[in-house]
Amino acid sequence: MLPFFLSRGFYRVYHQDVEKEKETHNYLSTEEIKEKVHNYNLTVTDKLKMTLNSNGIYTGFIKVQMELCRPLSVWTSRNEEKHAFINNGCMNTLHISSTNTVREVIEALLKKFLVSESPAKFALYKRCHKEDQVYTCKLSDREHPLYLRLVAGPKTETLSFVLRERETGEWEAFSLPELQNFLRILNKEEDEQLQNLKRRYATYRHKLEEALQGTWKLD
Template sequence: MSFEITWGSSTSSGYSSQESEDSDSELEQFFTARTFFFLKAKRNTDEQIDWGKQELTVSEIQQKVKEYNAQINSNLYMVLDRDGTYTGFIKVQFKLARPVSIPPPQKPSVTHEGGPQEDDTKRRTSFYLPRDTAKHLHISSHTRAREVIEALLNKFTVVDNPAKFALFERSERQNQVYLRKLPDEECPLHLRLCAGPSEKVLSLVLKENETGEVNWDAFSLPELCNFLRILQREEEEHVRQIIKRYAVARDKMKTAMASVTTPG
C-alpha cells in the first residue's frame, strides 16, 4: 500500500468519484459485511491473539526490539532506551466511510457594515480521504491510541471531533480478517513490537467510532447537509448499478432464448 497521499480533483467537491467496478465492489463488501455479522458468533474467538495483554520484561523488550529491527527492510527502526521504554514508527491506514472536514483557507477577517463575522464552521470543506491513504507516525511505547488519533487528525488538519474516530487492530489468519477496537489507553507501539513488522499479522486502521446509534447532534448543520447530498448520490449510483445488472441479465436471457431451436 502506497504511503504517498494524492489529492485529486474528485475529492475537492466533497465527493469521491467511483467507477462501476468500485460500485460492484462496494455492493459485494456490503453483503460480505452483513454475512460476517451473522456468522461472527459462530467463530472461535480464541483464535484471535490479544497482543495488548502481553506483558514484557526489560530483557524481553530488548530481545524483541532486536528481532524486530532484524526483520524490517527500511530505516524505520525501533530504539530502546535504558529505562525499558522504546520509540518507533507505526503505519496507520485510513478506512473512513464518511467525509472529514478541514478549516477554510485563512483570509483576513472582514466584517460587513459592522455586522458579525461569518462563522468558520459554516465554511468548512468536507471531503472523502482517498482509500489508500496511510501515514507513518513516530511515537513512544507510552503513546496511547487516543493520542495517535489526535496526531493523525492534526497531520491532515482535520477539525472533526477526535471522539468520532477509533483506532483498530486488523489481523489476518486462516483466510479470516479480525478487527479489534483499541481502548483509548492502549499503546499501539507495544502491539507493533509484540506482533512484529508484518502487516498481515497486524496492521493499524483508523475508522469511524461506531458505538451503536450515530450521535447526529455532534455534527454541524453544513456537515449534515453534505451527508444528505452524499447519501443521495450514493443511492442514485446503487440504483443505476442494479438497473444495469438487470438489463444485462435480461439481454443474456433473450439471447439464450433466441438461440434455442424448437424440436421438430
Template sequence: MTDCEWFDMTWGSSASSGYCSQSDSEHELEQFYTARTSLRKTKKRKDKDEPVDCRKQELSVAEIQQKVKEYNAQVNSNLFMVLNRDGSYTGFIKVQFKLARPVSLPPSRSTSSSSGWDCTEALQHRTSFYLPRDTVKHLHISSKTRAREVIEALLKKFTVVDNPAKFSLFERSERQNQVYLKKIPDDECPLFLRLCAGPNEKVLSLVLKENETGEVNWDAFSFPELKNFLRILQREEEDHVRQIVRRYASARDKMKEAMKNFSTPG
C-alpha cells in the same frame, strides 16, 4: 517533553485524490468474521499460529531488548525501532484509514478572517470531504504514546476538526482466510502491540475507523457539500455498474464458449 510531542509525521498516503470509493467488498464485520468465513461449528482449540494477546504480557527490559533486536532483524526498510537507556523505545507504526463518513476541515484562514466569522460561524462554513480509503500514514512514536494520542495526532495532521472521540484505532489481523478486527482501548500503547506482533502486516495492522454507528445527520452539511456528496455517490454508482456489466459479460462469454464444446446429438 510530553509524549504527544514525540510525533514525527511522514506522509504515507498512497492516494492523491480527495475522494474515495465506499466499496462494500472491503468491509469487515466487527464480529471478527468476513463473508468468506465459514460459520459451521468447529471444536474449540488454540491454533499454533494464533497470535498472542500482547496485552497480557509484561515484558522485562531484557525481553524488550530481545524483541527489539528480533523486530529490526525482520524489517526490510529503515523503519527500525530504537531502544532507549530507560527501557523505553521508539519506532514507526503505519495506520490505514477506513472511514465511511466524510470528515470536516476548517475554512481557510484568509476566508474566515476576511469574513469576520466567529468560532460558531466558522464551524458552520467548514468543508467536508471523504478521505480515500487507501490512505496510509506513518507515525514515529514512543512506547509510551497512547492510542488516543495517535488518533489526535492523525486528525491534527489532516487538520480534521471532528471530535477525536468519534474515531478509534483497531488492530486487524488475518489468519486462515479470516479477518479479525478488535478495538484498541484509548490507553493502550500501539507501539507495544507492533513490537509483540512483529512487522508482518498480516499478523497485525492498525486501522482508523469511526467509533459511532448511528445515522449521518445530513442536515448539518451545507448545500454545496451535499451537492459534492451527490457527485461522489453518482461516480461510485457508475463505477459499480460498469464493474457488474463487465462481470456478467465475462460470465456470458465463458458460457457461450462452453456451449460450443457440446456436440449436437445426432
C-alpha cells in the same frame, strides 16, 4: 468504483469490541523489551527500525490505513471549516513512542489531515489475518500501538492498524445540518460521477460512429 461503505461488504471481516474480547497484556520486562527490539530490527525490511532508550522507553513507526465512510470537517488554509473526503485506503506512517496511547495516535492522524472533528468520533482497529479470514478488533483508547507492533513483529500481514469512524451510534453523533451537508456532498459526487460516465460513453459512441462511417466509405 463503488463507495467505500458498499465495497466493504466484499470482505469477510469480523468485528469484536476490545471490552468483549477481554484481552489482557502481559507487559514485558526491560530485558525482554531489549531482546524483542533487537529481534524486531533484525527482521524489519523497510528500514523503519525501533530505538530503545536508556530509560526503557522505545520509539518506532506504525502504519495506519484510513478507512472512512463519510466526509469530514477539515480546516482550510484560511482557517475556515469545510467538508471533504479523506482518501480512503491511503497509508500513513507515524513515528511514536511506547508511551503513546491509541487516543494520541488518533489525535495525531486528525491533526495531520487538519480534521477539526472530535477524536471521540473515531476508533483505531487492529487487523489480523488468520488462515483465509480477516479478524478486526477495536482497540481501547488506553492501549499502546507500538507495544502491539513490537510483540507482533514488523509484518503487516500479522498485524496492521486501521482508522475508522466509531460504529455505535455513529450518525447520532452529528447534528442535522452536518447530516444534510453530508447528503449534499454525496449528491454532488454522484452527479459528477454520472457526468463523467456519460462523457466516457459519448466518446466511445463517437469513435464507433467514425469507425462505421469509414467502413461504409470503403464499401
